Amino acid sequence: MIAILDIDGTLVDSNYQHALAWFRALRDHGVIAPIWKLHRAIGMGGDQLVTHVVGEEVEKRLGDAVRESQGEHYATMIDEVQPLEGSRELVLALKGAGHTIVMASSAKPEEVDHYLDLLAARTLADAWTGAGDVEQTKPEPDLVLAALEKAAALREEDGDLAGEAVMIGDSVWDVEAAARAKVTTYAVLTGGFSEAELTEAGAEKVFGSVQELVDRLSETDLC
Incomplete structure (x- = not known):
């Protein structure tokens, strides 16, 4: 299987810092x-978030400057x-099970590098993506599709691998992006969205935390 892992809010506890940074940037x-x-x-890429929160007029006038701030x-x-509890254990469990691990994040490349080191996962992940790899970020499917392309290149395989992949994320934006790429999602509650919201967005299973997912991995296709 291909395990596509969101980072912000799923493996690392960064969502509140991101929200505060966006507040200060807009201010x-x-x-x-x-x-x-x-x-x-949070979970959307910066190219989507400004319009979503404060409207298209602000995006046109200030979007790039706000993102820089x-x-x-x-x-x-x-x-x-x-790191969120169980994050490294999850990566180790997936690696031990022989899955191809692709970190798929809307974060800037330097932030992804920081997180890989924070999780001590640089040698465990087979590949990773970031906002710079795609034209549009979540909830568009580009990042998930880019992750599948990287997995296909590693495996030296052609064809559609969506049916062999599972996305793990914390937001409805993760779930929607994966669904548009025809990839199953297992969601965790660490992003602040409710089980009902994640299920309605299309998550196959919802777990209270990454640690709970690790403890119940046998109930998934990733065991």
Whole structure:
């Protein structure tokens, strides 16, 4: 199987730092957005989030500047981000089971590098993607499709591998992106979305945490 792992909010506890960074970035440019609304948009890529939260007019006028500011603000907080319980154990379990592991994130490449080191997973992951690998980020399917392409290249296989893949994520945006790529999703509650929301978005199974997923891995196609 191919295990496609979201990072932010799934393997590392970064969603609140991201929400605060977006709030500060928008405020820098004279736009105040409710942090609760920003938090519920985390999991989207920056190319999608500004329009989703504050509208197309702000995106057209300030989008690139806001994204640059967000990166600067988040960089001051990234050292506060910690792995979520069970994250490394999950990666080790998937590796031990012989699955191809692709980290698929909307994060900037330098942030993905930081997380790989934080999780001590650089030698465990077979490949990884980031926002720079695709034209559109989640909830568009580009990142999931890019992850499948990387897995296909590693396996030296052609054809559609979606049926051999599982996405693990924490947001409805992860689930929607995977569904558009025809990939099954197992979701965790660490992103702040409810079990009902994740199930309605299309998640096959929902677990309370990454650790619970590890403990119940035998109930999935990844055992």
